[in-house]
Amino acid sequence: MHFAADFLQKNRLAIQLAQAAGETKLPEASQSQRTLLVHTLLDAAVMQRERRADERPFSITAYHLTNSGQGVALDLYHLPLQIIGFLHEMHLADYHADWAAVVRRAWELPPPPKGNKAAVPAAEFKPRRNWLYEDLFRLPGNAPAFIRTYFLRVALRAVRNVPTDPRGAYSVRDQAELVSWKITECFLRRVLQMDKQRIAEIRQLGDRLAAYVSGQNDRRFFREFFTLQNYGHLRNALIKANMAHVRRGQPPLIALDPYLVVFEEGDEVAHADWRLARDLVLIRMIEQLHEHGWLRQNVDAIPEVAETAENAENRQTNASEED
Numbered sequence: 001m002h003f004a005a006d007f008l009q010k011n012r013l014a015i016q017l018a019q020a021a022g023e024t025k026l027p028e029a030s031q032s033q034r035t036l037l038v039h040t041l042l043d044a045a046v047m048q049r050e051r052r053a054d055e056r057p058f059s060i061t062a063y064h065l066t067n068s069g070q071g072v073a074l075d076l077y078h079l080p081l082q083i084i085g086f087l088h089e090m091h092l093a094d095y096h097a098d099w100a101a102v103v104r105r106a107w108e109l110p111p112p113p114k115g116n117k118a119a120v121p122a123a124e125f126k127p128r129r130n131w132l133y134e135d136l137f138r139l140p141g142n143a144p145a146f147i148r149t150y151f152l153r154v155a156l157r158a159v160r161n162v163p164t165d166p167r168g169a170y171s172v173r174d175q176a177e178l179v180s181w182k183i184t185e186c187f188l189r190r191v192l193q194m195d196k197q198r199i200a201e202i203r204q205l206g207d208r209l210a211a212y213v214s215g216q217n218d219r220r221f222f223r224e225f226f227t228l229q230n231y232g233h234l235r236n237a238l239i240k241a242n243m244a245h246v247r248r249g250q251p252p253l254i255a256l257d258p259y260l261v262v263f264e265e266g267d268e269v270a271h272a273d274w275r276l277a278r279d280l281v282l283i284r285m286i287e288q289l290h291e292h293g294w295l296r297q298n299v300d301a302i303p304e305v306a307e308t309a310e311n312a313e314n315r316q317t318n319a320s321e322e323d
Contacts (some may be wrong), residue, residue, distance in 0.1 A: 106132035206284025
């Protein structure tokens with residue numbers, strides 16, 4: 001009720017100002033509905049922590065009513081309890097700084113100047129939309145695309161020509177410091193409710209492959225593992241790396257049972273979400289390779305890839321099909 005009363009007061013003030021100025025329409029809202037809702041939710045979380053309220057799970061449904069000249073409309077915006085729980089955890093001390101850096105890079109950018117008009121100074125520009133906040137409302141259904149965009153920092157090809165959308169310029173080459181296994185692991189646990197054993201096996205595989213890439217400087221394997229979209233090809237790349245490691249007198253990189261947990265259902269049948277599993281292993285690998293300096297020394301080994309809008313929508317539904 002606190003925020004409902006606050007919105008009511010602001011709306012009344014806006015109406016009074018519009019009437020005093022002789023305007024028939026209210027000014028455009030300072031933020032989009034979804035971005036404003038998440039912003040308000042996070043303010044509420046701060047108030048909750050300050051008041052030490054009981055941490056009981058809850059979901060949120062916001063009702064946005066409009067009464068324009070074209071008629072009355074009602075939009076509903078829903079955030080399920082697992083998203084609320086994830087956001088709450090992101091604002092704890094263990095995550096806050098890393099999460100804030102990811103969120104900061106998702107805000108709308110200032111528009112370029114048009115014609116003879118001067119560009120809006122960065123200090124004066126007030127973004128209306130945070131794309132990460134907007135995409136929260138599509139979870140958990142779009143989780144694979146969400147992870148690939150915000151946690152793996154793969155550019156979204158569909159918006160590369162939209163200068164105000166920062167996602168078109170996401171890149172591991174320039175933003176490896178934003179790749180965080182800690183945030184990703186919390187997302188898997190809270191939002192996807194992934195099995196704990198599978199999360200642990202993904203992390204361990206990422207650690208072993210990162211050690212292999214840096215120890216052997218196997219740039220080719222890193223690029224292949226990052227870019228291959230055919231499961232058979234990915235499996236062959238892992239087998240070759242495993243055999244090469246054993247021939248050097250080292251223990252196997254990958255044992256059968258952990259591999260099955262991560263990638264397969266059995267009998268060489270890939271999990272429907274094998275691409276998601278590969279992206280999760282990559283997140284751990286990139287974090288480790290960045291921390292140990294390998295990425296800085298091998299920037300040209302990092303492929304510049306972009307997610308198409310079609311792949312972003314369909315990644316989770318046809319993940320087991322060969323290209």
